[in-house]
Amino acid sequence: MTSTEQQPFLSVRDLKVHFSTEDGIVKAVDGLSFDLAKGQTLGIVGESGSGKSVTNLTILGLHDRHRTAIDGEILLDGTDLLTSSERQLEKLRGNKMAMIFQDALASLSPYHTVGTQISEVFRKHTGASKRESRARAIEMLRRVGIPQPETRVDEYPHQFSGGMRQRAMIAMALVCDPELLIADEPTTALDVTVQAQIMDLLKDLQQEFGTAIVFITHDLGVIADIADDVLVMYGGRCVERGTKREVLSTPQHPYTLGLLSSMPSLEGSVDVPLNPIPGSPPSLLNPPSGCRFHPRCAFAEKVPNGLCSTERPALDVVDGRGSACHLPLAQREEFFADFAGSRHH
Known part of the structure; x- marks a missing residue:
């Protein structure tokens, strides 16, 4: 948003997302536009129900298209996501773009080890062997700061603490080096010490990989820590945007x-x-x-x-x-x- 010399890696134009329900049409997002460059973090802030998460699920193509009316344009590195087929989106999800969800325990399968879940993502997108995928899972667990990754790779999500589960989710999201990372309130359920560690981890990984990050939160304190630019949403619309310093000061x-x-x-x-x-x-x-x-x-x-x-x-x-x-x-x-x-x- 602030860079005039860079072409935006992600460009959202006049996005509208309306859901059909028994009670009527829910206008969850109603005309939203923003840009994001590589290596930058956009913080999207607003109360619950403002349209933050709906926006990002739409970017990933995770809505039921039969019950959702979507209009506008979403370009990811020149690819129009709204006109892409489900097969094209599957190739992009996890590979070019990935998401960290708010509740890691609910997002991770309780029936499979953490290592299996991370390695399967890598195998699906790269065609790597089981041995290579396991080695990659161990490498990613080590990179996100999980101790003894060679052992913990074979443990189940319930054997991890809340902070460790969130780190495992980040490892899974980054296993294929995506260029866009969407983080949907990833620190909400964590205590302040673990929250600070996760924020530092995201910043370090962004510096290492040059990832563009969309960070969704209702907490302006978190925004002050991680964002470059800020977009404030209310009632499905953007009401203010600017650099972090401009918006907060x-x-x-x-x-x-x-x-x-x-x-x-x-x-x-x-x-x-x-x-x-x-x-x-x-x-x-x-x-x-x-x-x-x-x-x-x-x-x-x-x-x-x-x-x-x-x-x-x-x-x-x-x-x-x-x-x-x-x-x-x-x-x-x-x-x-x-x-x-x-x-x-």
């Missing part, structure tokens, strides 16, 4: 400000109150008209003629920086001006 959208205001700060006074966002995320079966955030927005009343409730704000992006809000940017900056200072006093 000078938010331009009221929703981003709300997320930051509800986070405890490690600096300044402990007496600074947290300001959670009132209300709940919108139903994507019957989302609010206009700006989807307007029922929860403290600034909607400052926009004349009720525009926030009637008209969808455009996402104006200049040099990779932009936000979707009807309130003029100068006024937003004025209203948000005391935010940074208040977090340190």
Whole structure:
């Protein structure tokens, strides 16, 4: 997003993902665009139900095409994923692109050893022998920091700790050296020490392999640690995007400000109150008209003629920086001006 000299390795354009249900159409993603270059990390942040995971499952082609209406364009190194056949996608999954899921215990088969599961991925995509695949599995377990990989390769997922299972999932995702890695809240269920180790591991592996990473999370603290660029989603739409520094230090959208205001700060006074966002995320079966955030927005009343409730704000992006809000940017900056200072006093 921030690089003008590089062609994006992953390019998503006006993506719409709608599901048919008994209750109606769920507009899970409703017009999303972003770019990602090799060796860069894009953090996608938002509350549960904002469309983060749906976006990335769509990139991998993991939706039931008979019940899902998908429109737009997803280009991976020039290949249009939305027009690719299932056979073409199978060749790409695990080989060119891979995913680390949130719950490693649920994602790993309890009936097969960890080594078998990793080596099978390698065999499928490379045609390697069983011996070569086993050696590769041991090598990957060692690379992700699992002790005694020659022994642990023959153990089952339930014999691994939560942190070790997540490392095994990362080993499986990286066994074929994919160029795109999607990490769907991979540290959510881990304690802070293990979480920090996993984050450091991903950064080290990215530096080694030059992998492009899409990192999904609801935690802005994690975003601050790993992302280069940030995309903030709300109600299936992007409401703000920019570099990590831009988004976290000078938010331009009221929703981003709300997320930051509800986070405890490690600096300044402990007496600074947290300001959670009132209300709940919108139903994507019957989302609010206009700006989807307007029922929860403290600034909607400052926009004349009720525009926030009637008209969808455009996402104006200049040099990779932009936000979707009807309130003029100068006024937003004025209203948000005391935010940074208040977090340190």
